[in-house]
Amino acid sequence: MNKIYKDLFEKAVKAAENSYSPYSQFKVGAALLCVDGSIYTGCNIENASFSLTNCAERTAFFKALSEGKKEFEAIAVAGGHDDNMRESCYPCGACRQVMAEFCSYDFKVVLSNKILLLSEILPYGFSFN
Numbered sequence: 001m002n003k004i005y006k007d008l009f010e011k012a013v014k015a016a017e018n019s020y021s022p023y024s025q026f027k028v029g030a031a032l033l034c035v036d037g038s039i040y041t042g043c044n045i046e047n048a049s050f051s052l053t054n055c056a057e058r059t060a061f062f063k064a065l066s067e068g069k070k071e072f073e074a075i076a077v078a079g080g081h082d083d084n085m086r087e088s089c090y091p092c093g094a095c096r097q098v099m100a101e102f103c104s105y106d107f108k109v110v111l112s113n114k115i116l117l118l119s120e121i122l123p124y125g126f127s128f129n
């Protein structure tokens with residue numbers, strides 16, 4: 001894996017430090033690389049009303065989108081229980097669908113030891129087109 005994506009993954013690990021996950025004890029961090037080179041991080045934020053939980057990936061996307069970013073190259077995702085943040089943590093279905101809303105199908109999803117394309121992890125994603 002090239003250095004840019006390794007560094008992006010380490011930013012995702014770091015972002016997980018801010019995870020608010022008292023219910024699952026499962027920390028997730030994400031680092032979203034925009035085409036202009038800027039990076040937005042996010043973590044999962046849980047709620048006592050469980051369905052209100054926001055995933056790390058969507059936190060990162062919504063931060064970037066709300067700051068006017070429109071073009072995205074890759075997102076790194078790191079998740080796990082406390083001392084085990086370097087096993088593959090795959091984005092959930094809802095986050096994949098959010099990626100599809102704003103990214104092309106060659107958008108990259110960077111995990112600890114592999115890089116996947118959005119086209120691989122969301123075949124037949126919903127679209128009005």
Ligand code: THU
Nearest residue numbers: 024026028044055056090091092
């Ligand atoms: N989680 C994420 O942050 N991203 C995902 O793609 C999957 C799940 C979070 C939500 C919840 O806080 C915890 O992981 C356990 O489901």
